[in-house]
Structures are given as structure tokens and as C-alpha cells.
Amino acid sequence: MSQFCTRRRLSGAKPRVQNLVIQMKEFFDVKTIEQALEYTAHFVRMGTEHIPLTESAGRILAEDIRSDTDLPEFARSIMDGYAVNGASTFGASEGNPAYLEIIGTVAMGQLPDFSVGPGQAVRISTGGLLPRGADSVVMIEHTTAIDDNTIEVYRSVAPGQNMVAAGEDLKKGEQLLADGCKIRPQESGLLAALGKTRVKVYKVPRIGIISTGDEIVAVDACPGPGQIRDINTYTLAGLVRQTGAAAIPLGIVKDDYESLRAKCAEALEQYDMVIVSGGSSVGARDYTIDIIGALQDAQILFHGISISPGKPTILARVGQKAFWGLPGHVVSAMIVFSQIVTPFIEYISGSAGRDNDLFQLTARLGRNVASAQGRVDFVRVHLERRGDTLWAEPVLGKSGLISTMVKADGLIAIGMNTEGLEKGAAVQVIPL
Amino acid sequence: MSQFCTRRRLSGAKPRVQNLVIQMKEFFDVKTIEQALEYTAHFVRMGTEHIPLTESAGRILAEDIRSDTDLPEFARSIMDGYAVNGASTFGASEGNPAYLEIIGTVAMGQLPDFSVGPGQAVRISTGGLLPRGADSVVMIEHTTAIDDNTIEVYRSVAPGQNMVAAGEDLKKGEQLLADGCKIRPQESGLLAALGKTRVKVYKVPRIGIISTGDEIVAVDACPGPGQIRDINTYTLAGLVRQTGAAAIPLGIVKDDYESLRAKCAEALEQYDMVIVSGGSSVGARDYTIDIIGALQDAQILFHGISISPGKPTILARVGQKAFWGLPGHVVSAMIVFSQIVTPFIEYISGSAGRDNDLFQLTARLGRNVASAQGRVDFVRVHLERRGDTLWAEPVLGKSGLISTMVKADGLIAIGMNTEGLEKGAAVQVIPL
Numbered sequence: 001m002s003q004f005c006t007r008r009r010l011s012g013a014k015p016r017v018q019n020l021v022i023q024m025k026e027f028f029d030v031k032t033i034e035q036a037l038e039y040t041a042h043f044v045r046m047g048t049e050h051i052p053l054t055e056s057a058g059r060i061l062a063e064d065i066r067s068d069t070d071l072p073e074f075a076r077s078i079m080d081g082y083a084v085n086g087a088s089t090f091g092a093s094e095g096n097p098a099y100l101e102i103i104g105t106v107a108m109g110q111l112p113d114f115s116v117g118p119g120q121a122v123r124i125s126t127g128g129l130l131p132r133g134a135d136s137v138v139m140i141e142h143t144t145a146i147d148d149n150t151i152e153v154y155r156s157v158a159p160g161q162n163m164v165a166a167g168e169d170l171k172k173g174e175q176l177l178a179d180g181c182k183i184r185p186q187e188s189g190l191l192a193a194l195g196k197t198r199v200k201v202y203k204v205p206r207i208g209i210i211s212t213g214d215e216i217v218a219v220d221a222c223p224g225p226g227q228i229r230d231i232n233t234y235t236l237a238g239l240v241r242q243t244g245a246a247a248i249p250l251g252i253v254k255d256d257y258e259s260l261r262a263k264c265a266e267a268l269e270q271y272d273m274v275i276v277s278g279g280s281s282v283g284a285r286d287y288t289i290d291i292i293g294a295l296q297d298a299q300i301l302f303h304g305i306s307i308s309p310g311k312p313t314i315l316a317r318v319g320q321k322a323f324w325g326l327p328g329h330v331v332s333a334m335i336v337f338s339q340i341v342t343p344f345i346e347y348i349s350g351s352a353g354r355d356n357d358l359f360q361l362t363a364r365l366g367r368n369v370a371s372a373q374g375r376v377d378f379v380r381v382h383l384e385r386r387g388d389t390l391w392a393e394p395v396l397g398k399s400g401l402i403s404t405m406v407k408a409d410g411l412i413a414i415g416m417n418t419e420g421l422e423k424g425a426a427v428q429v430i431p432l
Numbered sequence: 433m434s435q436f437c438t439r440r441r442l443s444g445a446k447p448r449v450q451n452l453v454i455q456m457k458e459f460f461d462v463k464t465i466e467q468a469l470e471y472t473a474h475f476v477r478m479g480t481e482h483i484p485l486t487e488s489a490g491r492i493l494a495e496d497i498r499s500d501t502d503l504p505e506f507a508r509s510i511m512d513g514y515a516v517n518g519a520s521t522f523g524a525s526e527g528n529p530a531y532l533e534i535i536g537t538v539a540m541g542q543l544p545d546f547s548v549g550p551g552q553a554v555r556i557s558t559g560g561l562l563p564r565g566a567d568s569v570v571m572i573e574h575t576t577a578i579d580d581n582t583i584e585v586y587r588s589v590a591p592g593q594n595m596v597a598a599g600e601d602l603k604k605g606e607q608l609l610a611d612g613c614k615i616r617p618q619e620s621g622l623l624a625a626l627g628k629t630r631v632k633v634y635k636v637p638r639i640g641i642i643s644t645g646d647e648i649v650a651v652d653a654c655p656g657p658g659q660i661r662d663i664n665t666y667t668l669a670g671l672v673r674q675t676g677a678a679a680i681p682l683g684i685v686k687d688d689y690e691s692l693r694a695k696c697a698e699a700l701e702q703y704d705m706v707i708v709s710g711g712s713s714v715g716a717r718d719y720t721i722d723i724i725g726a727l728q729d730a731q732i733l734f735h736g737i738s739i740s741p742g743k744p745t746i747l748a749r750v751g752q753k754a755f756w757g758l759p760g761h762v763v764s765a766m767i768v769f770s771q772i773v774t775p776f777i778e779y780i781s782g783s784a785g786r787d788n789d790l791f792q793l794t795a796r797l798g799r800n801v802a803s804a805q806g807r808v809d810f811v812r813v814h815l816e817r818r819g820d821t822l823w824a825e826p827v828l829g830k831s832g833l834i835s836t837m838v839k840a841d842g843l844i845a846i847g848m849n850t851e852g853l854e855k856g857a858a859v860q861v862i863p864l
Contacts, residue, residue, distance in 0.1 A: 053651060053666065054666075054669070054681065057669070057670045057673050058673075071660075072660065073655070073657070074657055074658065076660075076832075078761065078830060078831070078832050108645075108646040108647050108658065108687070109646050109647050109656060109657070109658045109659050110657065110658055111658060126761075127645060127647040127658070127660070128647075128658065129657060129658040164830055164832055164833065168829075168830070168833065169832070169833040169834060169835050170834075170835055176835070176838065177838070183670075184670065184864065185666070185667045185670025185671045185674065185766065186667055186670075186766065186834060186837035186838050186840075186864070187838060188666040188667060188669070188670045189663040189664070189666045189667035189670075189762055189834045189837070190663075190835065190838050191666070192651045192661055192662060192663045192665070192667075193660070193661055193663050193834055194661075195651055195652065195653075195654070195661055196651075197651050197652045213540075213559060214540040214541050215540050215541050215559040215560075219485060219624045219627055219628075219629050220627065220629045221627075222627070225505070225506055225541070225542065225543035225561060226506065226508065226540065226541045226542060226543060226559070226560065226561040227541050228503075228504065228559070228625070229624055229625055229626075229627055230624060231621040231622075231625050232621070233624070234485065234486075234620040234621045235617045235618055235621035235624075236617070237486070237617075237620070238615075238616065238618075238620045238621075239617045241489050241490075242617065249486065255540070328558065328559070329510065330621055334617065334618065357817050358816075358817060358822065358841060359793060359815075359863060360793070360822070361791060361793060362794065383790040383791075385789050385790060390790065390792070397600075397601075398510060398596055398600070399510070400510050400596055400601070401596070401600065401601040402601060402602075402618060402621045402622050402625055403601050403602055403608070405618035405621070406608065406609070406618050406619060406622050408618075409790060431791060432616065432618070
């Protein structure tokens with residue numbers, strides 16, 4: 001039984017739609033950020049597919065990767081120079097060089113068929129295989145050829161120096177990468193080293209984005225009085241793409257119940273997640289809650305998050321898909337997205353999550369900031385380094401002002417149980 | 433006169449190719465990181481193009497953006513409630529509500545043709561235009577409708593509260609974005625607000641990537657003794673893509689002067705920058721320097737950077753294009769790329785550069801690390817948060833081992849003038 005099924009049972013029989021609507025309009029069922037994030041587990045992860053390694057950058061691996069070989073398979077030189085038995089060079093210095101006999105050359109890409117004894121050296125290039133008897137490489141810079149058969153060595157080398165032993169990079173059978181890891185350039189390189197021309201990854205979620213509001217007009221329109229151009233489609237599409245998912249802008253829907261219901265139903269059929277911005281508040285024109293009630297197999301998971309800005313946020317499950325109602329104000333919608341929606345997208349994308357705790361940026365707050373108890377306040381900040389100190393300067397302005405997000409380099413969160421922070425307080429900055 | 437022309441004159445007559453080659457093979461013309469980065473100015477930025485706003489995410493803006501209008505053009509409500517003259521509510525409280533007469537409703541998207549006087553209120557939704565006489569909005573939650581014509585108001589509102597004044601977001605004529613800025617989601621939103629359906633951006637540089645070495649085989653090949661699969665093409669392509677540029681893998685070229693020369697010449701014809709990995713050291717098989725000498729209008733800008741790993745790095749100018757010779761060892765190549773090549777790609781991409789100083793991650797070093805004076809040592813680190821402290825634990829291993837980059841979360845730099853850092857030292861982490 002999934003957690004989801006348990007919750008359905010606990011919350012009792014399915015309310016009649018009309019009752020649900022009235023209840024939801026009258027009060028927000030407000031969750032903390034932590035409670036909201038627990039709902040990720042109500043959703044299913046994307047399916048998987050095999051793709052060429054060349055297209056794998058940034059994708060989420062959907063298999064564990066073990067090494068099927070030692071890498072390197074044979075000991076290799078990592079310098080141009082001479083393969084030797086390190087003991088032959090012990091004590092060598094500029095004033096007291098060691099003299100070694102050159103007995104041959106390692107040809108690139110071939111296993112040498114000779115061995116190196118004490119007092120002997122073999123010419124070797126970077127990447128060449130060490131002959132038997134050699135346990136280290138003297139760099140060419142630390143030698144002088146006396147004649148065709150003899151070198152002077154000015155530095156001693158320890159066994160293992162300037163070479164890579166068999167299995168020193170990867171050991172056969174070792175687990176190297178785990179299901180859920182994001183493929184960075186180095187993971188691509190590792191997969192290349194293992195000969196994985198195709199990689200099993202999670203499919204990229206396709207996320208439909210709908211803007212609602214009678215006052216919203218398309219970007220190419222000339223807004224009349226009281227109209228504004230559709231900003232949220234662009235900011236939200238950008239944020240979706242930053243998560244690695246595909247953004248599908250679905251245009252603007254007027255504040256009309258049937259138009260919005262039909263658009264949402266269609267989007268939920270076609271895409272893996274749907275985000276509607278606008279229409280999630282408690283006002284008369286806000287149809288999002290009503291529409292969720294009218295959709296098949298739909299359940300509101302929460303309506304309201306105890307954050308500011310961004311409180312009027314709705315998450316519903318429709319079938320197995322997430323349906324979001326985000327605030328219409330651009331700043332609110334962006335903050336909710338970055339703090340709440342992003343982790344959901346990462347979850348369905350298969351990501352095991354990179355520990356965000358590790359990549360925290362610390363700054364000092366540039367001025368006093370008041371905050372209400374009982375909610376987390378997100379404050380836009382502009383960063384400035386003055387001397388050794390990074391200062392986070394609050395960007396003031398209402399949550400409908402896109403200009404404030406353009407001026408901001410990041411966000412700081414002021415916790416639920418504080419009345420604010422004083423100038424100079426240490427704060428964690430979430431980069432924007 | 434460009435800096436480049438000046439430098440040519442200062443460095444004297446053009447040396448004969450053969451002399452140049454001999455000189456470069458005998459010693460590195462080693463530069464510091466700072467000196468190396470000054471060469472960016474020797475290259476030309478990409479041309480520009482106009483693209484649809486929907487495709488602009490992550491691109492570099494190639495024009496200054498000013499607002500051609502006040503935004504909003506008219507004062508708008510940002511709450512559902514009642515537009516009022518704030519003075520009508522002064523002193524209102526739960527125990528002592530203000531009673532206001534409802535004189536009408538603001539229709540969405542229309543300029544109200546009536547005005548609000550003292551003691552009056554007008555129903556308004558989020559986004560509605562304020563009627564004349566109204567300077568604030570009472571939230572619906574702070575009112576009760578007594579009858580169709582009267583509300584009780586429980587909180588006072590100050591002028592400007594719950595509304596956005598004309599021009600409060602953007603002022604007509606104000607410069608909002610500058611040439612060279614990267615288009616984040618919020619910049620897309622701003623451009624949408626201004627009705628910019630098409631945006632002038634710098635073209636994306638196309639960067640050719642060549643691997644060299646007799647020992648390198650394709651990923652789909654089964655390596656023989658002493659052979660390894662081509663890792664660098666994949667790691668470098670991933671790093672190129674992280675800069676926003678397009679990576680064009682051009683395959684593996686054997687250590688053969690004419691093959692490599694022909695491949696490089698062809699790549700320089702077709703792409704905006706070319707990166708060769710392998711073949712940049714001082715060994716016998718390293719043709720990169722020779723090949724640069726043989727190319728038309730080519731000049732070696734430096735050969736060697738005082739960093740470790742990554743010293744044997746070559747930058748040449750061929751015509752107006754940058755030609756890089758990176759070390760063959762994967763860790764060295766990746767470190768040089770992230771520290772040196774990335775800023776060059778960002779420069780030709782038109783980026784004004786985001787101040788990296790602002791986004792520094794600080795940690796404490798988990799163990800003593802020795803370092804040589806006279807060069808910057810880059811140490812791979814794994815991050816671990818223990819209690820309140822972020823620890824950077826060095827990942828040990830030679831510079832040919834891809835596994836060490838997979839284990840690493842970042843790099844730390846140990847400066848030229850130190851012999852190392854002690855456990856517990858504060859270090860800046862460059863995320864990987």
C-alpha cells in the first residue's frame with residue numbers, strides 16, 4: 001500500500017465536490033515547507049530510457065554502474081621518461097647522479113616483451129605500459145642522455161611514482177555510480193572509460209505551464225488599461241528548464257471555469273506535471289480549487305504553505321500526476337517554485353538529490369529585516385563583497401514586481417520562530 | 433589598434449617557424465593564471481542574432497534594455513478586497529470597525545470611470561485598476577459585508593498598501609538590463625513584461641574537441657594492452673556545454689603530424705574555438721606546438737601555466753580564433769578547462785561575467801595539504817557537513833584518474849606563495 005492510499009483512508013470518505021470547494025475556499029489547509037515536501041512520495045518517478053552517452057550530460061542515471069574491469073588494466077606511465085626499478089635511483093641527485101643503461105623503448109599501445117633489471121632503464125612515453133621489473137618512471141626532465149645507451153638520473157623515484165598501477169583508477173566490481181546521480185562531465189568521462197556507449201537514464205518530465213487571469217495578455221499584445229503581459233509563463237518555463245525538465249508553455253486562459261477546466265484536463269492527459277499560475281488565492285475569481293474538484297481521481301494535498309511570499313499555493317494529485325496552483329504574483333510564484341516545486345520535479349526526474357546542505361553560501365545581512373512568526377519569510381537579496389565580507393542587501397519591493405527579482409542575486413529565509421534578523425546576522429543565501 | 437597588434441610589435445619580428453618550435457619545446461613560456469586570463473582580450477566576441485524570447489533562457493543579451501513604459505501603467509490592486517482612501521480606515525480595529533459604503537465594482541481589465549470618496553469602498557480583485565480617489569486596498573479577509581452596500585473594516589490601511597503604484601515596477605526610460613548579462617528566468621520575465629518577443633543575443637560559440645594519442649581508442653572499442661578509451665572528449669564536451677557553448681566532438685587523431693595538422697586546420701575553419709587534448713607536453717610525440725607553427729597566421733600566446741595539475745597547457749591564436757592544447761590527463765584537462773578555458777569561452781560568448789567573488793563557498797580543510805611554491809595547486813575535495821561546519825576533504829589520487837573527479841564535489845586552490853595549508857584552514861571551494 002502506498003503512503004498515498006493510507007492518507008486517503010485516514011482522511012475519510014471522499015467529500016462531495018461542492019463541500020470540498022466551500023471548505024477550501026474558507027480556509028487554507030496550510031502546511032510548512034517540510035510538510036509540503038513530504039508529499040513528493042505521493043508521486044511516481046519517470047520511466048527510463050537508453051540514450052547515447054553523447055547525449056547524457058545533465059541527465060539522471062537510472063542504473064548502478066560497476067566497473068567490469070580494472071582500470072588501467074596494466075600499469076602505465078603518466079610521464080615521458082624512463083621506466084626503472086625505483087631502487088636503481090635511490091640517492092641520485094644533481095651532484096651524484098645515477099647512471100642507468102637504456103635497454104629499449106616501450107612502443108605505445110603494446111605490452112613490452114622485455115623486463116627491466118637493476119641499473120637498467122627503458123624509454124617510455126606518457127600512457128606507455130611499464131615493462132616487468134619496472135615500478136616507477138623517472139621524468140625525462142630529471143635525466144640527461146650521455147650516449148645512446150646511457151642516462152644520468154638526478155632525482156630518485158619511489159616505487160609507484162609517475163605511474164598508475166593496474167586498478168588504481170577503477171577496480172573490477174567496484175560500484176562507481178548509483179541510480180539517481182546526475183551525470184556531470186566527469187561521470188560522462190567515467191562512463192566513457194567503461195565503454196558505455198548507451199546509458200540508462202530517467203526520462204525527462206514534460207511540464208505544462210498555464211497562465212490564468214482576465215488581465216493577462218500575450219507578450220506580443222499591447223496591454224490595455226489594467227492588462228499586463230504574461231510574465232509567469234516565461235519565468236516558470238526558465239525555472240522548469242533549470243531543473244533539467246522540459247517546459248511546455250500552454251498559453252493564457254481567461255478566468256472562465258470551463259475553459260480552464262478543459263485546458264487543465266487536456267494538459268494533465270498530455271504532460272507529466274501541470275503548473276497553473278494565478279487563480280490559487282481565496283478570491284471570487286479563483287477557479288483552480290473548483291477545477292481540481294471536477295477532475296477525475298483528483299485530491300488536494302495542500303492549499304497554502306506557511307511561507308511569504310507564496311502562501312496561496314495548491315498541490316493536488318490528479319491520477320498519478322502533480323497539479324500545481326501557484327500564486328499569480330511573479331515573485332511569489334518564483335519563490336514557491338524554487339523552494340517547493342523544484343524538489344518535486346527533481347524527485348519525479350529520478351534524482352537522488354545533491355545534498356544542498358553542502359553548497360550553502362553564507363553572507364552577512366546588510367540591514368535589519370522584520371519578519372512575522374509562524375511562517376518562513378523569503379527575502380530577495382543583492383550580494384556585495386566589501387573587503388573580506390559578503391553582504392546580503394535586501395531588495396525591497398512587493399511580490400508582483402519582476403524588477404526586484406532581476407536585481408536579486410539570491411534569497412534568504414527567515415525562520416518561522418523569529419521576529420526578524422538584525423543587520424550583520426549570518427545568513428545562508430540561496431542563489432537565484 | 434588592438435592590444436594584440438601591439439603585442440606582436442613588441443615581441444619583435446615573427447620568428448621563423450622552425451626556431452619557434454625548438455624554443456617552445458625546450459622550455460615552457462609559463463604564465464600565471466592571471467596573466468593567462470589577460471589574453472582573453474586577444475579574441476573577438478561572437479556576432480549577434482535575434483531569437484524568439486521563448487528560446488532565450490541562458491543566452492547572453494547583446495543589447496541594453498530600457499523600459500519603454502511605466503509598469504504598471506496604472507495603479508493596480510495586488511489583493512482581493514476593496515479600494516479605498518486609506519484615511520477612511522484609520523483607527524479601524526476588530527473592536528471598532530470602520531463602516532464603508534460600497535459604491536461599485538472594478539471590472540477586470542477596465543479603467544474605472546468613477547471615483548472613491550471618503551467613507552466609500554469599491555470591490556476590487558487582484559490586478560484590478562484603482563479608481564480615482566483610492567490610494568490603498570483593504571484585504572477582503574479584514575472585512576465583513578453587512579449588506580449589499582456596506583462593509584465593516586477591521587484594520588486600517590496606509591496609502592500605498594496592497595497596491596502597486598504606476599511605474600513602481602519599471603519606470604519609463606530606466607535601464608533595466610545591460611549588454612552581456614545572462615538571461616535568467618527573471619530576465620526572461622522582464623523581457624516578457626516589456627513585450628520583447630524577440631531578443632538580440634550573442635551567437636553560441638561552436639567549439640571543436642579533438643583527442644590525440646596513439647593509445648586512445650573510441651568508446652565503443654575494446655582497448656588492447658596499453659590502450660584506453662577516449663575519456664577527454666566526453667568530459668570536455670560536458671564542460672563546454674556547461675558554459676552554454678556548443679560542443680562538437682571531432683574524434684580521435686593518432687600521433688601523426690600530418691593527420692593532426694589537417695584535422696586542426698579543418699576544425700579551425702569550421703568552428704569558433706578548437707580544443708585538442710593530449711600532445712601538449714614536452715615529449716617526443718607532442719605535435720601540437722609544431723602544428724601551430726605550421727598553421728596560417730598563428731601565434732603561440734603561452735605554453736605552460738603555473739598551476740598543478742595542468743601546467744602543459746598551450747593557447748594559440750590562429751587568425752582570430754583560440755586554439756587550445758590541453759594536457760592529456762583527464763583531471764589536468766578538466767582543471768585547466770574550469771579555471772582557464774571557461775573564462776575565454778564566456779568572453780567570446782559575450783558574457784560580462786557574473787562576479788564569481790560573490791558566489792564563493794567556504795569550508796574548512798579536512799587534513800594538511802602540502803603544496804609547492806611558485807604555482808597554484810588545485811586539490812580535489814569531497815564536501816562533508818559535520819555539525820555546523822562544512823569540511824573539504826582532499827580526494828587523493830593522480831591526475832590521470834577519472835575516479836577522483838567523480839568522488840570530488842569541488843576544487844580548492846592553494847596559492848603560489850604558500851607551502852601548503854593546515855587542517856582546519858578556511859578554504860574557498862570551487863564547485864564541480
